[in-house]
Amino acid sequence: xxxxxxxxxxxxxxxxxxxxxxxxxxxxxxxxxxxxxxxxxxxxxxxxxxxxxxxxxxxxxxxxxxxxxxxxxxxxxxxxxxxxxxxxxxxxxxxxxxxxxxxxxxxxxxxxxxxxxxxxxxxxxx
Numbered sequence: 001x002x003x004x005x006x007x008x009x010x011x012x013x014x015x016x017x018x019x020x021x022x023x024x025x026x027x028x029x030x031x032x033x034x035x036x037x038x039x040x041x042x043x044x045x046x047x048x049x050x051x052x053x054x055x056x057x058x059x060x061x062x063x064x065x066x067x068x069x070x071x072x073x074x075x076x077x078x079x080x081x082x083x084x085x086x087x088x089x090x091x092x093x094x095x096x097x098x099x100x101x102x103x104x105x106x107x108x109x110x111x112x113x114x115x116x117x118x119x120x121x122x123x124x125x126x
Contacts, residue, residue, distance in 0.1 A: 009037070010037050010040035010041045010044065011033070011036055011037055011040055015036060015040075015107050016033070018107060018111065019032050019033055019036060019107075019111070022111060022114070022115060023115075024114055024115065024118050025118065028114055028117075028118050031114070032110060032111065032114045034087065035087055035090060035091065035110050035114075036107055036110055038083075038084060038087040038088075038091070039087075039091055039105055039107075039110065041084075042054050042055055042060075042084065042087075042088070042091070042102075042103075043103060045059055045060060045063045046059070046103055049103060050103055050104070051100075051101045051103050051104050052101050052102075052103055053092075053101065053102060053103070054088050054091060054092065054102045054103065057081060057085070060081055060084050061077070061081060064077040064080060064081065065077075088102075091105060094109065094110070094113055097113070098113075
């Protein structure tokens with residue numbers, strides 16, 4: 001359970017609890033949390049847009065420069081941008097599968113896709 005004194009992040013307590021309530025294996029839940037966290041952050045970077053493509057690398061870099069905790073950490077900013085690029089590729093593929101734009105993706109779509117992928121892996125292992 002998440003403590004109420006935890007710092008505010010991109011995911012709401014309810015979203016985090018929805019992820020934890022899935023029957024996904026631990027590693028899959030961790031990956032789902034990362035995707036949901038990144039999607040939420042990318043949506044905040046893109047705001048007020050709520051549909052269309054995810055923010056560009058330039059938009060993400062500008063956002064990084066505006067974050068007080070990241071201002072003096074250029075190496076970390078570079079790595080964070082690389083990680084956003086990886087997750088953005090995953091989110092773009094998922095949006096294409098769902099027939100929506102990446103900014104229209106929801107936590108429900110992420111959960112459904114993660115659960116389907118997990119079921120598929122289990123079926124292949126049998």
